[in-house]
Amino acid sequence: MTSETNALARAWIGIGSNLGNAEANVRLALAALAKLPSTRLETASSLFRSAPVDADGADYVNAVARVGTRLSAHALLAHLHGIEKEFGRERTHRNAPRTLDLDILLYGDSTINSEDLVVPHPRMSQRAFVLLPLLQIDPFISLPGLGPAHTFVPSVAGQTIQRIDDSAINSSAPS
Ligand code: ADP
Ligand code: MG
Numbered sequence: 001m002t003s004e005t006n007a008l009a010r011a012w013i014g015i016g017s018n019l020g021n022a023e024a025n026v027r028l029a030l031a032a033l034a035k036l037p038s039t040r041l042e043t044a045s046s047l048f049r050s051a052p053v054d055a056d057g058a059d060y061v062n063a064v065a066r067v068g069t070r071l072s073a074h075a076l077l078a079h080l081h082g083i084e085k086e087f088g089r090e091r092t093h094r095n096a097p098r099t100l101d102l103d104i105l106l107y108g109d110s111t112i113n114s115e116d117l118v119v120p121h122p123r124m125s126q127r128a129f130v131l132l133p134l135l136q137i138d139p140f141i142s143l144p145g146l147g148p149a150h151t152f153v154p155s156v157a158g159q160t161i162q163r164i165d166d167s168a169i170n171s172s173a174p175s
Contacts, residue, residue, distance in 0.1 A: 006070045009110075010042070012138075013065045013080065014103040014121065014130050017087075022061035023047060023164065025087060025100050030065060032083045038070040045133035047164040053127060061164070064105065064133035073107040077117050080104070105130060109144045120144055125152040128159035 013033065017025035026047055034041040044065040051059055069076060080102035087100040105121045112119040120143050124130045131152055134141060141149050 006038075006072050008068055008070055009073075009108045010106075011067050011069055011073070011076060011104060011108070012106040012134060012141075013067065014101075014105045014124070014133075015063045015065060016060050016101040016103075016129065017099055018052065018058045018060040019099045022058070026061045026063050029083060029087070029100055029102065030063065032086070033065050033067060036067070036069070036071070036076075036079050039076075040068045042066045042068055043137050045136045048129060048133055048161050049164055050129040050159065050161040053129075053159065060129060062129040062133060062161075064130065064137060066137055073104060073110065073112055073119060074114075074117060076107070077104055105134065106141075106143070109142075111144050120146065125149070126156065128153075128156035128161045131156055132161055 015026050015029050017023075017029070019025075030041065030044050033039070045063050048062045049059050050062055071079065084098075084100050084102055103121050104117065104119055105124050107119050110119055121130070124134075125143060125146055131149055135150055135153070139150065143149055143152075146152075
């Protein structure tokens, strides 16, 4: 895939796994992102553990990565699907347990509404497992069309999520 002519963009990628060794899958996914062409892994959040939302199966391990890339958003998505496939992901049914899910959360300040790609990711403002890792790496980030990400945190306070180093950060956890 050639992409060298594209401008440099920043993209935020949501990573999730709840099949197999989920923690290892997320760490390996970060390593795979670091190897994407025309792309540099700038930073990544801690790993978080969260209960499945609208889905079945084991707890998820989640993280958010920020990359600088010259891949277009669609080229990036194609590469992410390639990585998911390497991890043996099978798409059985919607929200099925998965070895690896890679979503484009944000691509610069673009809004994209095509058939196969919607950015900002439509459900990101409602998911603690996206918002908290995202805010860990970029506390002041805004979601195009929606406003500062931190303003959505109170509405996800009921979702159980824990940083894997064991510091609970949801409001219901003991402080
Ligand atoms: P989800 O991540 O919503 O649980 P999937 O990973 O199975 O579900 O994705 C289903 C489809 O969502 C993909 O084939 C992809 O084309 C589409 N999609 C739309 N917007 C995005 C986005 N921002 N990031 C990743 N996939 C997206
Ligand atoms: Mg996905």
